[in-house]
Amino acid sequence: MMKNRDNRLTLLLLIPVILVLIAYVLYPSLRTFFESLQKDGSITFGNYQDFFTQASKTNLEALWNSVYISLLSVLASALIGIPLAFVFNRYDFPGRSFFSTAAIMPIVLPSLVGVMAFMFLYGETGLVPNAIKDLFGLEKVPFKIGGISGILVVHAYTMYVYFYMTVSSAIHKIDPSLEEAAYNLGASKSKVFWKVTFPLLTPAIVAASLLVFMISMASFSAPFLLAGGFRVLSLQIYFSKINGDMEIAATQSVILSIVSISFLLFMRWYQNRKDYRMASKGIGAHRSEVKNPFIKWTMVMIGMVGVIILLLPHFTILLLSLVPDGTWTWQTYPTIFNFENYRLLFEDPNILKPLKNSLLLSVIATAGNLVFGVLTSYLLVKRKFVGKSLVDILVMIPWALPATVIGMNLVFAFNEPSIFTFGNILVGTFWILPLAYFIRHIPLIVRSTNAVLEQLDDSIEEASRSLGAKWFYTFRKVILPIIMPGVLSGTLLAFVESVGEFPTSVLLYTISNRPISIEIMNQLRMANMGQAAAYGMIQIVIIAVVLFISNKFFGVKAEQSLS
Amino acid sequence: MASIKLENVQKAFGNVIAVDHLDLHIKDGEFFTFLGPSGCGKTTTLRMIAGFYYPTKGLVRFGEKDMTRVPPEKRNTGMVFQNYALFPHMTVFENVAFGLKVRKIPVNEVKTRVQDVLHKVRLEKYTDRQVSQLSGGQQQRVALARALVIEPQILLLDEPLSNLDAKLRDEMRSEILRLQQEYKITTIYVTHDQAEALSMSDRIAVFNFGECHQVGTPTEIYNTPTNDFVARFIGEINLLSIKVDRADEEKVHVSLLDGSEHFVVHNHPFHIALEGKKEQLALSIRPEAIKVLDNYMKGPNIFKGTIMDVEFFGSVINLNVKINKLVLQVNLLNDHRSSNFKEGTDVYVQLPEDQIRIIPMVSGDVT
Numbered sequence A: 001m002m003k004n005r006d007n008r009l010t011l012l013l014l015i016p017v018i019l020v021l022i023a024y025v026l027y028p029s030l031r032t033f034f035e036s037l038q039k040d041g042s043i044t045f046g047n048y049q050d051f052f053t054q055a056s057k058t059n060l061e062a063l064w065n066s067v068y069i070s071l072l073s074v075l076a077s078a079l080i081g082i083p084l085a086f087v088f089n090r091y092d093f094p095g096r097s098f099f100s101t102a103a104i105m106p107i108v109l110p111s112l113v114g115v116m117a118f119m120f121l122y123g124e125t126g127l128v129p130n131a132i133k134d135l136f137g138l139e140k141v142p143f144k145i146g147g148i149s150g151i152l153v154v155h156a157y158t159m160y161v162y163f164y165m166t167v168s169s170a171i172h173k174i175d176p177s178l179e180e181a182a183y184n185l186g187a188s189k190s191k192v193f194w195k196v197t198f199p200l201l202t203p204a205i206v207a208a209s210l211l212v213f214m215i216s217m218a219s220f221s222a223p224f225l226l227a228g229g230f231r232v233l234s235l236q237i238y239f240s241k242i243n244g245d246m247e248i249a250a251t252q253s254v255i256l257s258i259v260s261i262s263f264l265l266f267m268r269w270y271q272n273r274k275d276y277r278m279a280s281k282g283i284g285a286h287r288s289e290v291k292n293p294f295i296k297w298t299m300v301m302i303g304m305v306g307v308i309i310l311l312l313p314h315f316t317i318l319l320l321s322l323v324p325d326g327t328w329t330w331q332t333y334p335t336i337f338n339f340e341n342y343r344l345l346f347e348d349p350n351i352l353k354p355l356k357n358s359l360l361l362s363v364i365a366t367a368g369n370l371v372f373g374v375l376t377s378y379l380l381v382k383r384k385f386v387g388k389s390l391v392d393i394l395v396m397i398p399w400a401l402p403a404t405v406i407g408m409n410l411v412f413a414f415n416e417p418s419i420f421t422f423g424n425i426l427v428g429t430f431w432i433l434p435l436a437y438f439i440r441h442i443p444l445i446v447r448s449t450n451a452v453l454e455q456l457d458d459s460i461e462e463a464s465r466s467l468g469a470k471w472f473y474t475f476r477k478v479i480l481p482i483i484m485p486g487v488l489s490g491t492l493l494a495f496v497e498s499v500g501e502f503p504t505s506v507l508l509y510t511i512s513n514r515p516i517s518i519e520i521m522n523q524l525r526m527a528n529m530g531q532a533a534a535y536g537m538i539q540i541v542i543i544a545v546v547l548f549i550s551n552k553f554f555g556v557k558a559e560q561s562l563s
Numbered sequence B: 001m002a003s004i005k006l007e008n009v010q011k012a013f014g015n016v017i018a019v020d021h022l023d024l025h026i027k028d029g030e031f032f033t034f035l036g037p038s039g040c041g042k043t044t045t046l047r048m049i050a051g052f053y054y055p056t057k058g059l060v061r062f063g064e065k066d067m068t069r070v071p072p073e074k075r076n077t078g079m080v081f082q083n084y085a086l087f088p089h090m091t092v093f094e095n096v097a098f099g100l101k102v103r104k105i106p107v108n109e110v111k112t113r114v115q116d117v118l119h120k121v122r123l124e125k126y127t128d129r130q131v132s133q134l135s136g137g138q139q140q141r142v143a144l145a146r147a148l149v150i151e152p153q154i155l156l157l158d159e160p161l162s163n164l165d166a167k168l169r170d171e172m173r174s175e176i177l178r179l180q181q182e183y184k185i186t187t188i189y190v191t192h193d194q195a196e197a198l199s200m201s202d203r204i205a206v207f208n209f210g211e212c213h214q215v216g217t218p219t220e221i222y223n224t225p226t227n228d229f230v231a232r233f234i235g236e237i238n239l240l241s242i243k244v245d246r247a248d249e250e251k252v253h254v255s256l257l258d259g260s261e262h263f264v265v266h267n268h269p270f271h272i273a274l275e276g277k278k279e280q281l282a283l284s285i286r287p288e289a290i291k292v293l294d295n296y297m298k299g300p301n302i303f304k305g306t307i308m309d310v311e312f313f314g315s316v317i318n319l320n321v322k323i324n325k326l327v328l329q330v331n332l333l334n335d336h337r338s339s340n341f342k343e344g345t346d347v348y349v350q351l352p353e354d355q356i357r358i359i360p361m362v363s364g365d366v367t
């Protein structure tokens, strides 16, 4: 029923997309699954049986811990994020807009750097507990984070933003006349909140909860640095791989993926349910000004303290990066500050190498993402073909899979020659990392491009063709220029995430292509805090600059990187 | 420039048949309108002519040339979309020049041709504006200029005025007509607005549910509709279900289905549309054709009735007159008699036998 010529074109564009998805998304996942069925040279479910019945129960414990810590993370993030969203969207007080911008600062910290900052701040030898100890002349540090409390604090710090953002936007969409109508009908304040406002926010809260749950299940950097003896599943996969228990690593990967994907499916189902959010047009919530001076200034005070807590990690990284390595050993606080670490970074080619690597790897991966993402998204949004929902699912798989699993998938698929790598072994070469970053960020770019393409009316393309332009000319001169700003913003976010990527890097790096995150890990192992912090600072600056550019020139809000 | 022929065209989308049994011959230089309610297949037909859809069955010809499977970019048609579809990243000039650049016309010629057409649509002052900075009417003109500048064989307009407010719509209506006459270009105009269709077109095709019911000039369509759908879609009309009692050389005698109320009609094709003989027939008469008499007169088709309500529109007065079980709508010009008409007043009305038309009913029952 469609035109032959156009069908042929669709097919032509579709072939590379499908090949890439099969070769680098589907095949590696299947390889892992296949590996998990291998035991003692035969194909069985033995590994799964072992997983659940093993005497030491380490695996079960890790699974349980992952679920448990994810539930706690959801709770903690919700308790911070939801009230904040209310305060910033419903009340006006001095500094409100500054505070609400600061509230999203955790996202400019790459996960590993954030965890490192928390370690220095609140860990055993952390600056804060020690400062309190000295201030009050205590015998021991009053508190320290580590193990489960450490992971939880870091999760709450980074993940409350999801609650804050989704609930804020939901509050924004509530038509104030609904609440006014309820007041008008004689309802009390608390009644209006529980019977009108809260039910309208439920979909947003549920969506954020599921998202945070999935992200904490997949979380790797926090347990990696803070877990101590505490076992979580994502980390167990890494240990199994290091110990060479590949079949066990595969089994753990499959089980972790199943948990993640079930949550993803649940989330999709929930979001597709007909809900009663109304499409009333942008009246926006009214903010009431806080009049009572006591409450007003208390809010400002709390806001300031909040901002300090939020920015302390960034500040700590900056501070530590100024402490030359070897000058802060037995002292409680560092005493010497200078630019030694930065000087070394730019003068010692060995120390500069990881920065160069990171940039090169990310540029390659992101360029791939850009081309692949635009093509795939164009096909998904503007073309008709059989099996579209299948392509859609394949595209979303890397989003559902924890990063550790994606890393393992690549290990299993490409540690031997395969037709998809033209008979080469990719594991242990330079190319495995850009490939991993590329796969990780397929969903991000396709989705952000989908959003702009859906805005683009089909008649624009038709107008061009009726004026005599062929498809490719139309694509280059009309479609691409129109969608470019939106596409670039997604691309820049992918770039930023690639620069900070840790879990796949740690599974796949080699000495020669080691990126910044890996070098941070190495420097920490050698107790070179200063150098590690300097690398962290570089990452933060790259991220901040890129977000600033995309905000300034493409009108992208940093928070979009979260959706 | 070219004539267009659609030969037994059908277009199906899966199970939905959007257009069926379509035969049209649009003459060279004609202003031809597709008129019909929303969803009747107008856009689908237009898009088959533009090449965005290929017919499931049948042929599309420009002149004698078979264009059925030619892709849109090779048809040399100029299309104006309902939402204008201007390229948002280009200026007015770049939008209009697009089709010329595609055709690799030398830069100098592009310049003069674009300026020429922008002059014709009275936008020469806006050449370097971004299109987003223009008003709706101006965007519409850019869309027209962009379609005209490539000197297309055929100009296709899909509800071009539906996004404009009433005043601009009148202005653009005459603008489009002026341009069409200036370029003498075969034009197909899609609309669901009968007033637009009647006032602009050389000929109109009336569509419903994917079928073309009638093709004709505006007067033909209005005065001699082929069936009740066309009659009701264009203008207002009184329709009475009737049966034929007897017919002779000169007159046809009809009465309501229950045998009451006799009417006499001229036996002439102008007054009797005999398409399929199986359908239920209806007597049709336009509200302005009914006469209200000052005094009782003897004669055919004169009835006594009571005014049920009066609507005053300034130049026109609308009466609903009840005659036994029937209610007829009557439109009168506002002359000094009008103050005589009050609710409850008894009047005599005449349905002149040269104003009545018997037509088949294709779209279900009425009164």
Ligand SMILES: Nc1ncnc2c1ncn2[C@@H]1O[C@H](COP(=O)(O)OP(=O)(O)O)[C@@H](O)[C@H]1O
Pocket: B013, B016, B017, B018, B036, B037, B038, B039, B040, B041, B042, B043, B044, B045
């Ligand atoms: N691309 C399409 N796919 C499926 N059905 C369509 C498509 N385009 C139009 N239709 C259907 O064909 C019929 C005619 O549509 P259209 O030509 O757009 O009507 P009009 O322009 O007269 O309002 C409608 O029932 C519509 O739902």
Ligand SMILES: [Mg+2]
Pocket: B039, B042, B043, B044
């Ligand atoms: Mg239409």
